[in-house]
Structure formats: structure tokens, C-alpha cells
């Protein structure tokens with residue numbers, strides 16, 4: 001399937017049939033995650049493949065009681081590895097220089113020095129699983145599956161449920177399965193509405 005066709009087919013689904021998701025499809029999805037780009041090629045992500053019914057139920061509760069999540073045959077736990085102590089970064093650290101340039105020194109230093117070190121690190125790494133996760137979503141779509149990003153999540157609770165070590169945090173869930181209902185069309189902005197050329201007029 002061409003990539004644009006796959007993107008056109010990709011939709012969020014919240015109701016799944018009992019059909020199992022094969023290990024081959026999961027390994028294709030993980031392969032797609034592995035190939036994703038990351039700042040400095042850090043690849044500081046981790047993906048849990050959750051099939052256990054009890055765990056899926058507990059995760060659904062941690063996701064603001066979106067209990068439909070537990071009815072997906074597989075839930076992917078999209079995690080970041082917090083491999084840096086933000087409060088102890090050298091002034092010439094390239095990542096710090098980049099962040100100062102992007103967001104300004106005052107804000108970055110505030111977040112880096114925030115007393116709850118783990119929380120500031122979690123916040124800072126919020127986007128880590130996004131690109132590899134979307135690669136996975138698209139590969140699932142190519143295989144005729146559907147999924148949904150879940151960001152409404154108590155990330156500390158989810159990480160606890162999955163018994164993750166302190167330096168790994170589950171930031172998003174992605175229930176994956178076969179849709180059991182037709183998917184409704186939704187409105188999309190036009191290309192003109194979401195783009196500009198040269199300077200903003």
C-alpha cells in the first residue's frame with residue numbers, strides 16, 4: 001500500500017472485534033518503530049506489548065476509565081526512557097544548548113531544576129514515543145488493523161501498573177485491533193487552511 005493511501009485509511013477506532021492480532025504484525029509494527037527518527041539518534045523509547053486482560057483493565061482505568069481500551073486484543077504501551085538527570089547537565093551539553101535556543105534559557109532552566117526531577121523529565125520527554133508510535137499506527141493500518149492514541153492517561157499510574165523501572169515512563173497507550181463497526185467520516189482541514197508560504201500574511 002502506498003504511504004498516502006495508508007494515511008488516508010488510518011483512523012482512530014474505539015470498538016474492536018475478538019479477532020487476535022498476530023505476532024507477525026506486532027513485529028512489523030516494532031520494526032517500524034525502530035526505524036523512526038529521533039534527536040541525536042537517541043532512540044530513547046520503549047514499547048510494551050500488553051495482552052494480559054488484568055493489565056489491560058488496569059491501564060484502561062488509569063486512562064480516565066476509558067474501559068473500551070481493555071477490549072482491544074493488544075494494547076501498546078508507548079514509553080520513554082528517561083536516561084538523563086536534567087538537574088545535572090553540563091552547560092556545554094548539546095541538548096541543553098538546543099533547548100535554550102528553542103525555548104529560552106529561563107523556561108528550560110526552570111523545568112530542568114524543577115524539584116520533582118522525575119516529573120520534569122517526564123514532561124520534557126512527552127514527545128519521545130510520538131513518531132515511532134505513529135509509524136506503528138500506520139503499519140497496523142497497512143495490515144487492515146485500527147488503533148487509537150491514548151493521551152488521557154495517568155502516566156505515573158500506568159508506569160506503576162506495568163512495573164516499569166524509575167527511568168522508564170509510559171506516556172501513551174495504543175489499543176490495537178480489528179474494527180467491529182463502520183468508521184464514521186470526520187472533517188479535515190484543507191491543505192490551504194493548514195499551510196502558509198513564505199511569511200505569514
Ligand SMILES: Cc1cc2nc3c(=O)[nH]c(=O)nc-3n(C[C@H](O)[C@H](O)[C@H](O)COP(=O)(O)O)c2cc1C
Pocket residue numbers: 010011012013014066148149150151152153186
Ligand atoms: C496525542 C493524542 C492523544 C489522544 N488521546 C485520546 C484519548 O485519550 N482517547 C481517545 O478516545 N482518543 C484520543 N486520541 C484520538 C483523537 O481523538 C483522534 O486522533 C482525532 O479525533 C482524529 O481522529 P482520527 O484519528 O480518526 O483521524 C488522541 C490522539 C492523539 C494524537
